[in-house]
Amino acid sequence: MLITKKIDTPESRALLTPHLLKLAELFKANHYELRVAGGAVRDVLMGIIPHDVDFATTATPEQVKDMLTNAKIRMINANGEKHGTITARIDDIENFEITTLRIDVTTDGRHAEVEYTQDWQLDANRRDLTINALFLDMEGTVYDYFNGIEDIDHRRIRFVGxxxxxxxxxxxxxxxxxxxxxxxxxxxxxxxxxxxxxxxxxxxxxxxxxxxxxxxxxxxxxxxxxxxxxxxxxxxxxxxxxxxxxxxxxxxxxxxxxxxxxxxxxxxxxxxxxxxxxxxxxxxxxxxxxxxxxxxxxxxxxxxxRDSLSVLDSSSIDSLKPYKDLLVDLIINDPTAKDRIVELLKYQHYLIEAEQLSKWILPRFPVTGGSLASKGIKQGPNYKLILNELRENWKKSHFQATESQLIDEVLPNILDNLINTNDTTTTKTKQSANASCSLPKKRKEKE
Ligand SMILES: Nc1ccn([C@@H]2O[C@H](COP(=O)(O)OP(=O)(O)OP(=O)(O)O)[C@@H](O)[C@H]2O)c(=O)n1
Ligand SMILES: [Mg+2]
Known part of the structure; x- marks a missing residue:
C-alpha cells in the first residue's frame, strides 16, 4: 500500500539546488515525472545529507536525451545508457544521474536485463531494502510502498518482499x-x-x-x-x-x-x-x-x-622505542610508513600509544651524503653499509646523536670494523672488496 509523507527539513531543502530546480522545470514542461530515488531519500529521512543522489523518471532514456538535447543541456558518461541512465551536466557544474523506471526482467545474480515502465511501484519492487525503495518528488512528498519510512523510524533493515x-x-x-x-x-x-x-x-x-x-x-x-x-x-x-x-x-x-x-x-x-x-x-x-x-x-x-613488536613497560625511557626504530628502518623506502605503524599499535590495542606515535615527529637523521663526502668517503657499495651503521648508532642514542658526534666519534670505528672485516675475507673477496670499496685514502694506506 502506498504511503505518502510530506517533508520539509534542512536536508531535503539542501537537495533542491537551483540546478536541480532548473532540471525539474524541464521535466515538468515535458510532462515527465522526476523524483529522487533510493538511498538519497533514505539519508534525507535520517537527517543525513546524501553523498550521491540518484533520480528516477517516467521518461525513457531516448525521451530524456531528446529533451536534454533540445534544451542544450550537456550529457556525459554515455556508459550508463545501457542500464537506462542518462547523466545531465548542468552549467558545467552539477551532474544528475537520471534512470528510467524499470523492471528487472531476468537477472543472473549480478547483471539484470531491464524493461522500462512508468509505474513507480514496479520500480520500487526491484530495489533491495525497504529503506532504499523510497522516492521523493520536488514538492517534498515521499512515496513509500513497503513501509520504508516506518522501518527508518524503527531502524529496521528488511528486504523488499x-x-x-x-x-x-x-x-x-x-x-x-x-x-x-x-x-x-x-x-x-x-x-x-x-x-x-x-x-x-x-x-x-x-x-x-x-x-x-x-x-x-x-x-x-x-x-x-x-x-x-x-x-x-x-x-x-x-x-x-x-x-x-x-x-x-x-x-x-x-x-x-x-x-x-x-x-x-x-x-x-x-x-x-x-x-x-x-x-x-x-x-x-x-x-x-x-x-x-x-x-x-x-x-x-x-x-x-604483530608478534615480534610490543610496547616496552612504563619504566623504560621510551615505551615506543621499538616502533620508532621500525619507523626509522621503513621510512627510508616509504615516506608513509608512520601511518601504518600507528595502525599496528591500534591493532595491538595500544590506543594511547597509537595516539602518541601519530603526534611524534621523527627527528631528521643528521648524517647526509655530504657529511660522508667531507670525510673523503665516496659513493660505493660500502656507502650504504656505513650509513646504516651510523643510523643504528643514532637509533641507540634515542635519535639524540648529532652529526658531529656520529661523524667524529662513531664513523672511525665503523671504518675500522669494515677494514678488519675485509682483512679476514679470502684473498679473492678481499681483492674485490678493495676494488669496490671507496674508503678514504688515508685509511686505505693504513691497510
Ligand atoms: N544491489 C543493489 C544496489 C542498489 N540498489 C538500489 O539502487 C539504489 C542506489 O544504489 P547505491 O547508490 O549503490 O546505494 P545506496 O543505497 O544509495 O547507498 P550509498 O549511500 O552507499 O550510496 C539503492 O538505494 C537501491 O534502491 C539495489 O536495489 N540493489
Ligand atoms: Mg547512493
Whole structure:
C-alpha cells in the first residue's frame, strides 16, 4: 500500500539546488515525472545529507536525451545508457544521474536485463531494502510502498518482499544488508532469523561476484559502525570463504578485537587482518579481493610485526622505542610508513600509544651524503653499509646523536670494523672488496 509523507527539513531543502530546480522545470514542461530515488531519500529521512543522489523518471532514456538535447543541456558518461541512465551536466557544474523506471526482467545474480515502465511501484519492487525503495518528488512528498519510512523510524533493515528473491537478483545484496544493518540498526538489534536463513542458503552466489564489488562493501562494513558484531554474524552465516576468509576464522575473536580498538577509528585493514593467522591466509584474501596497494602494505606490515613488536613497560625511557626504530628502518623506502605503524599499535590495542606515535615527529637523521663526502668517503657499495651503521648508532642514542658526534666519534670505528672485516675475507673477496670499496685514502694506506 502506498504511503505518502510530506517533508520539509534542512536536508531535503539542501537537495533542491537551483540546478536541480532548473532540471525539474524541464521535466515538468515535458510532462515527465522526476523524483529522487533510493538511498538519497533514505539519508534525507535520517537527517543525513546524501553523498550521491540518484533520480528516477517516467521518461525513457531516448525521451530524456531528446529533451536534454533540445534544451542544450550537456550529457556525459554515455556508459550508463545501457542500464537506462542518462547523466545531465548542468552549467558545467552539477551532474544528475537520471534512470528510467524499470523492471528487472531476468537477472543472473549480478547483471539484470531491464524493461522500462512508468509505474513507480514496479520500480520500487526491484530495489533491495525497504529503506532504499523510497522516492521523493520536488514538492517534498515521499512515496513509500513497503513501509520504508516506518522501518527508518524503527531502524529496521528488511528486504523488499521476499528476501531470497531479492538476494538472487544480486548476491551483493547480502553484503549490502550487513552494511546497512551496521550503519543504522540499534546497537543491540537482533537480525531477523528468516533473513539470516535466506542469506545462509544463498551465500554460494557470492562466489561469482567480482572482488572489486565485494571489497567496496566489505571495506565499508569494516570501517563502519558496529563492525565487530556485524562481522561476527557474517562469519556465522559461513560467508567467510566466499570472501577469501578462512572458514575457521574465529568470529568471537574478530568482534572482541573490534571492541578493543574501534574507538581509535582504525583502518578497515586493521580490523580485518585479525582474521588471518599468517601470510598465506592473508594471500588468499588478497587474491579474492581487489584492494589498493596501501591496504596490502598495511595488512602485510601488521602480520609481519604483530608478534615480534610490543610496547616496552612504563619504566623504560621510551615505551615506543621499538616502533620508532621500525619507523626509522621503513621510512627510508616509504615516506608513509608512520601511518601504518600507528595502525599496528591500534591493532595491538595500544590506543594511547597509537595516539602518541601519530603526534611524534621523527627527528631528521643528521648524517647526509655530504657529511660522508667531507670525510673523503665516496659513493660505493660500502656507502650504504656505513650509513646504516651510523643510523643504528643514532637509533641507540634515542635519535639524540648529532652529526658531529656520529661523524667524529662513531664513523672511525665503523671504518675500522669494515677494514678488519675485509682483512679476514679470502684473498679473492678481499681483492674485490678493495676494488669496490671507496674508503678514504688515508685509511686505505693504513691497510
Ligand atoms: N544491489 C543493489 C544496489 C542498489 N540498489 C538500489 O539502487 C539504489 C542506489 O544504489 P547505491 O547508490 O549503490 O546505494 P545506496 O543505497 O544509495 O547507498 P550509498 O549511500 O552507499 O550510496 C539503492 O538505494 C537501491 O534502491 C539495489 O536495489 N540493489
Ligand atoms: Mg547512493
Amino acid at each position: 521476499d528476501a531470497v528473491q531479492r538476494i538472487r537478483e544480486d548476491y551483493l545484496r547480502i553484503l549490502r544488508y550487513f552494511r546497512f544493518f551496521g550503519r543504522f540498526a540499534h546497537d543491540n538489534a537482533v537480525h531477523d532469523e528468516q533473513t539470516l536463513k535466506a542469506i545462509r542458503e544463498n551465500v554460494d552466489g557470492l562466489q561469482d561476484i567480482a572482488g572489486e564489488r565485494l571489497w567496496i562493501e566489505l571495506k565499508r562494513i569494516a570501517e563502519g559502525r558496529n563492525a565487530g558484531p556485524i562481522l561476527r554474524v557474517m562469519l556465522e552465516q559461513q560467508i567467510g570463504p566466499y570472501l577469501g576468509i578462512p572458514s575457521d576464522a574465529d568470529s568471537n575473536q574478530i568482534e572482541d578485537h573490534w571492541q578493543q580498538c574501534h574507538q581509535a577509528k582504525p583502518h578497515d585493514m586493521t580490523i580485518l587482518t585479525k582474521l588471518f593467522r599468517n601470510i598465506d591466509e592473508l594471500g588468499k584474501f588478497d587474491q579474492r579481493m581487489k584492494y589498493s596497494n596501501d591496504c596490502r602494505r598495511l595488512s602485510q606490515l601488521i602480520v609481519t610485526y
